[in-house]
Amino acid sequence: MLDPLLMEDDLSAAHHRAVLVALLAQGQHGLALKYTRVRRPPVITSEDISLHISVLLSNGAIQEAFTFQRSRRSSNLLPVFYSRAEELGKLDSVLQLSLTTQEEKEFVSFLQSSRRHDSQEVLLMYYL
Numbered sequence: 001m002l003d004p005l006l007m008e009d010d011l012s013a014a015h016h017r018a019v020l021v022a023l024l025a026q027g028q029h030g031l032a033l034k035y036t037r038v039r040r041p042p043v044i045t046s047e048d049i050s051l052h053i054s055v056l057l058s059n060g061a062i063q064e065a066f067t068f069q070r071s072r073r074s075s076n077l078l079p080v081f082y083s084r085a086e087e088l089g090k091l092d093s094v095l096q097l098s099l100t101t102q103e104e105k106e107f108v109s110f111l112q113s114s115r116r117h118d119s120q121e122v123l124l125m126y127y128l
Contacts, residue, residue, distance in 0.1 A: 011039075011041075013041065013042050013048065016041030016042070017048065017051060019041075020035065020041065020051050023035065024058060029055070029059050030059065032055045046077075049068075049069070049080075050077070050084070053077065054084050056068060057084050057088050057090055060090070062090055062093040062094065062096075063097065065084075065085075066094075066097050069081045079106070079110065082110045083110075086114060086116060086119055089118060091118065091119055091122045092122050094107060094122075095122065095125060107126075108126065111123035111126065
């Protein structure tokens with residue numbers, strides 16, 4: 001799939017999605033990131049956007065994932081970003097981001113509604 005002889009027209013958006021989902025499912029996070037950087041799959045649907053955020057977060061690119069979701073603000077992806085960060089145990093890194101007042105309110109609301117112990121610890125760190 002990373003072969004330079006493979007033309008962009010040879011792969012559909014569904015092919016790109018399938019490749020990225022398979023790489024993430026197999027724990028090949030670095031390869032998934034490399035694939036997105038080399039192939040630049042189209043980011044058209046909300047599923048594509050969520051998948052791209054997952055690839056970035058699973059590779060520890062918190063700032064890049066946050067900036068990416070912010071640039072697609074019309075899709076209201078902040079809850080998706082927070083839930084993916086929670087699944088990957090990266091919520092503590094969100095505390096280091098420069099959040100707007102609205103983003104901060106949504107973050108606190110997300111943390112308060114979460115049932116996970118890790119999220120409650122992050123909420124405590126936020127209040128401190």
